[in-house]
Every structure is written in C-alpha cells, then in structure tokens.
Amino acid sequence: MDIIEVKNLTKTYKTFKKEAGLVGSIKGLFNRKYVEKIALNSISLTVKKGDFLGFAGPNGAGKTTMLKILSGILYPTNGEVFVNKHTPNKRSRSFLKDITFIAGNKTQLDWSLPPMDSYLLNKEIYNISNSSFRERVKVLSGLLNIRSVINRPVRELSLGERMKSELLAGLLHNPEIIFLDEPTIGLDINSQKNIWKFFRHLNHEEGKTIILTSHYVEDIKQLCNKIILINKGNIIFNDYLSVFLDHYNVKRKITFSVQENVDQSRLKDYFNVPNSVINVDGNTYSITISKEKVENTLHKIIDDFEIFNLRIEYEPIQDIIAEIFEKLNT
C-alpha cells in the first residue's frame, strides 16, 4: 500500500537578487531583480508503508524542502501530494497526529527546563492518555537509554542526550510516519550507532514508515531499504538500496604488498589500466578496477608476483555518491 504519493511536485522560491555594497543595496531598493529558484522540479514518487527511505544529495538539492512539503510545513507551488490520504498543507488534526518531524539542528525542547516538562505538554497537545503516556516514556527512554536524563534541564545535557530527548518528544504520540531531517548531525560515532539501533527498532519492530535526509550517506546505508538521489530539484535515482549498489557499486580496490626483490618499476605498466596502480607506501600497492576484472587481476597478481597482505575492498558508498554528483554538476 502506498502511504505517500507525490505527483509532479514543483516548488519554486522567489528571491531578489542583491548586489554587494551600499550602492548595490540602494539600487536594489528601486530596481529589484527577482530570481526564481526551482527547489523541486516536477517530482513524482511513492512510498510504501513500512519503507525506510533515504534522501541523499548535496546541499541545496531539495532534500529538506521535500521533507517539509511532505510534513505540511511548506506549500507546494504545483502538483499533488498525499500523505496517509491527507493533503499535508491542510494540516488537519488527524494528519498531524499521524506524523512527526524531527530535525537534528532544531529543538522543540525548552532550553531551561527538563525534557519531561516538554513531554507533559506534548501529552496534552496530542491528547495522550495517562497510561499510554507512562508506557511510551518508559519504553522509549529505555530504548534510548536516557532514563536518568529526562528530568535534568536541557541546557545541562550533551548533544547526544539532547538529540535522544528530542526523539522521545517527537515520538510520544506514536506517529505512523516519521520524518527525520539530518538526525545524526554533529553526533559522535557511539551516539550515532545507538540512534541507528533505535531507528531500526522503530522500523522493524513497530512497523513505522520512516523518511530520512542526511549528509552522512552512512546513515542511509545503515538504515534504509530505499534510496532517492536528488540533485538540483530533480530525482536522479529512486529504487531499492540493493539495486543502487548493484548498479553503481562496480569498482573494487585490491591492495597488496610485494616482496622486496620484485622489480617495482614493472608494476605501474603491468596491468594495462593507465593510472590505476597507486603506490600506497613502501612496497604496498593498490589497484582500482571494475568488479568483472577482479578474478583475472587476482590471478595475475598471485601468479606473477611474490605477494603477501592481499585485501579486496568495496568502494565506500559516500565516494560512489560523491562521484555521481560530481559528474552531474561539472
């Protein structure tokens, strides 16, 4: 079942062009040149119930705009959007109770009060009964490991603790659809891993549909079953993560060390792939090739050289995606 349906969605912003300096500012007062910026360009997509979808793309690609239109914060310029059969920007009560929007760089918690005060407020806003409130706080604070934290003022919490308290605030009302905007921004690797575990629980055990944007492609690789690449407001890839990897993850890096007595000058030209052999250090070399050539190359290396320390690696997903965008934008 499609829980989210987007048809030909376009979002444009009008901004006026400012020239630098005082003279430019004064000119701008009388002769404004408006520039129309296309944030999203005729986008169509669907999301199934229970999907964990990640939006990846460079800064300003339209990821956050997309998320904000889906959650009813922004009005679309054109096109149709349905989320759980609602039109998001009408912001009906039942729609807003079905969703949550959690941003890594914005807080709904009051800086000077303990998170619990904000939770009690959300309890009333979302009309949560006493028993399910207690239950939900208990379960979520246990999963996030913040039981000792939620009664201390927010200003005393670490960034990781604050983010976890934030997640709890956003999930108290048990929403079906969870929008996450850069949820791991600025977190250390341990907090990041804990939060991944928590998101997996929400998706696998509680069956929530989750839509995520992140600069850290690793977030998407760890969590999502679907990936959408978005560049300058256009979708350039939209499918399962496994399909993405089959399609784009085509290079392998073989790293090996040779014995001292090998004629190393020979190595650079040996594999017939120009510039592909790199001297990592001393007598360690690496070669990056397409996955079809792995078998042949390995044979060659083993047969023709005395080697030790052989290693074969996938190309890291962030490098693959960075390369895709670099090609598109040059």
Added chain:
Amino acid sequence: MVNLFKIIFLLKLKSLKAQLQYPLNFLIGVIGVSSIGAMDILLIVIPVSAFKSIGGWGFWELGFMFSLWKMSHGIHQALFIPFWGHDELVRTGVYDRLLVRPVHPILQILCSGFSLAAIGEWVPSVTMFIITCSKVKIAWNLFSILFLLIILFSGAVIEWAISLFISAFSFWFVRTDSLRGISSIFLFRVAHYPAHIYGRALPFILTFIFPYAFMAYYPTHYFFKLDVHIFYDFFPYITPLVAVTLLGVAFIFWSIGLKYYHSTGT
C-alpha cells in the same frame, strides 16, 4: 475544549517556569516596567499643568483616556506580547515546529510567552484610573461598567490585531521591525493625546490606518459625554466592532502570508 485550556495553561506555566529560572532578571523586569509606566504618567501631567487643557480636554479627561489606554495595553502585554517576537520565529525556523503540531500556530505563539512584567503596566494605570474616577462624576451603572470591560479587552485586541497584521509581513520580508517602529510611534506617542488636536492627517491615520484611537480616545467621549469633533458621532461605541473586524482581517492576511513561509535551510 477542556483539553485546550489545559494546553494553554501548560504552555503558559512552562514559559513562566522558564522565566523564573532567572529570578533576578524577572524582578528587574517588573520594577522597570512599573517605573516607566509611572514616568509616562508624569509626562502627561507636566504639559497639562502648564497648558491647563489640551484640545478642550482638561487634566481628568486626559488622565482617564491615558489610563484607559494603558490598562488595555497592559492586557495586550499580558496576553498578546509574543507576536513582537514573530520575526524571530520566521527567521530561525521555529515555525517548522509550530506547523507540525495539532494546535493552531497562532494559539501556540500566544502561549509561548507569559509576561508577568505586564503587572508593571497595571500598577500605575489602575492607580491613575481610580484617582480619576474619584475626582470626576461619571454615571456608573451596570451597562457602563460592562462597556468599560469590553472596551478594555477590545483595546487590547486592536493592539494585537495590528501587531498580527504586521507580523504577517515577515513571511515575505522576514524583518518587520521598521514597520513595527512606525506603528509604535502612533501607539506610544501620538495616541496619548486627543486625536482632534493634530489637524487632518494624523487623526485619519489613528482612525483608519493604525486605529489606536479606538482604544481610548473615542471611548472617552462616551464616559464623559463629550462631543465628537472628528469623523462620525457613533465612533465612541464601535470599539468592539473595530476590534473584531481588525482581527478578522489580520487573521486572513496572516493565513495568506503563511503560504509564503520559506523556512530556513539546514
């Protein structure tokens, strides 16, 4: 409905608690606003004692008008002041959070601040009002007392409606402080004296553009049975109507503006 009041109460309580985290700042706020209020009254007293009357109005008429204005303003400060921070809500993207909650954003903003410093507006204005009423004969009856209460609340709503209208501009231009500054000159300076002393342009502005004259100037005519010098004779009676209409217009304008809310990037 009960739940709604509980939400309002909790929001206000939360904001009060947050303020009381910094008790000294809070105390200085109350004292400061009270002294400014007392000084405002002094600034009325001085010119009036020098000229005896202004525009045909004596000290007590002027004092009554001023205290009426200031009590309404005090209600505004207690209930509606958070809209003065509206630019910030737009600029910093706090609206994102307001829009995804199932409570109307305007209500959430109203509840986001609780200014006990408004007491500082009430202390001098109520004192002034009581002194005035003891010095002049106003025919108080059930109707005029009820009318007074309606006027006080309507005045606060007028001030808020104008503030809400100005707030809506921030969806397009983000910053509205210069517009708010102009409006404040009429609210805090021009509206302190009877509008008919100003000639033609200013009374027009005070009645039709920034209609602060309906907060105290026109209603004072009713209580003192004075002749209306400018515009229409029924103006002293329509303050509540003006308040409701203005609020409606401001609300519609705000709703249109919301469609242009950009939010801020991440």
